[in-house]
Amino acid sequence: MQNVSDIVSAFGGPTAFGKLLGAPYRTVKTWERRNYLPADRDVDLVEQAKALGIDLSFETLARIRHAAK
Secondary structure (H helix, E strand, O other): OOOHHHHHHHOOOHHHHHHHHOOOHHHHHHHHHHOOOOHHHHHHHHHHHHHHOOOOOHHHHHHHHHHOO
């Protein structure tokens, strides 16, 4: 995964991703546009990814944040 849009897609799109994290569709679309995810969601996100068989790690999230600078 190279960016936030890839992560959102892996979880089934903005609607599914938003439901998973308790965020409105519009918020998820803003995160995608800005290539941003709030760091306070990392633990929940990685745990949900593991439960769903999605290959997502803390290292991947850090790499995406670093590339977005």
